[in-house]
Amino acid sequence: MFNKILLASDGSEHAIEAARKAGELAQKGNRPLVTIVYVVDIETSKSDVISSHSLTEVHMIRNQRMKETQEVLEKMDVLSEIIVLKGNPGAEIVKKANKEEYEVVVIGSRGLNALQEMVLGSVSHRVAKGANCPVLIVK
Template identity: 30%
Template sequence: MYDRILVPTDGGDRSLAAARRAFDLAERYGATVHALYVVETDTSLLTVSKGDVRGALRAVGEEAGREALAAVEEAGDAFDVGLVTTLREGVADEVIVEYVRREAVDLVVMGTHGREGVRRRLLGSVAERVVRGAGVPVMTVPADRGDDEPGGGTGD
């Protein structure tokens, strides 16, 4: 049913919960899990920063990505599944949708932050944009209330 399952990660608990769900599904269906971390390059700090500052911010993002992917690898140790890890730069939802198409991903499993109301309308949702653009099934693993901040979200 599934050959390639993508789990985008931001290094947070919700992403790890989604990764565990992806590993479980991959083990059931004999699929490979693809873990993807996107170093955001559309943030205002990266846009307005000059050379050295931009490079330092990018390096911090890449280090965070390596740590997030290592955490997914560690979560996958409990499962008998293949894992491919990838670090990319760009706008998260665009990179995720591009990866789905390029790697012929069958299913995306991703955490959501549980934003509601004005915050969601103002900030949008990476998961929502992936659902709209991926062209494959997207399983969202919802946020548990009371995790990291009031309303249960940690931010996109």
């Protein structure tokens, strides 16, 4: 089915569900590599550091979130890699998807920051509008 899958993840509950769906799509393809993209939002990264004890702790939390996402795919026998980007999540995911011509983007309907979604509009909505390929938004 799809052989070039981009999975946008922030480690949230919806992102874990999106990982399961990306795994199902991958299982129907010819053993594709699922690229997990995590975007460090410049707007919230400063407050993350301030609210934690150290920058190292912030990195450990982010790595744990991505590890959980990757483990979902590993349990499904799906190969994956993790890419970390910095910037506006919606814009960076769209840029990656379009530049590298992914066949599908899989993304959770909501992320970790509900307030930001209400004020700025959801990342998944921005990706759906901007990506040149199908976007599967998972609840």
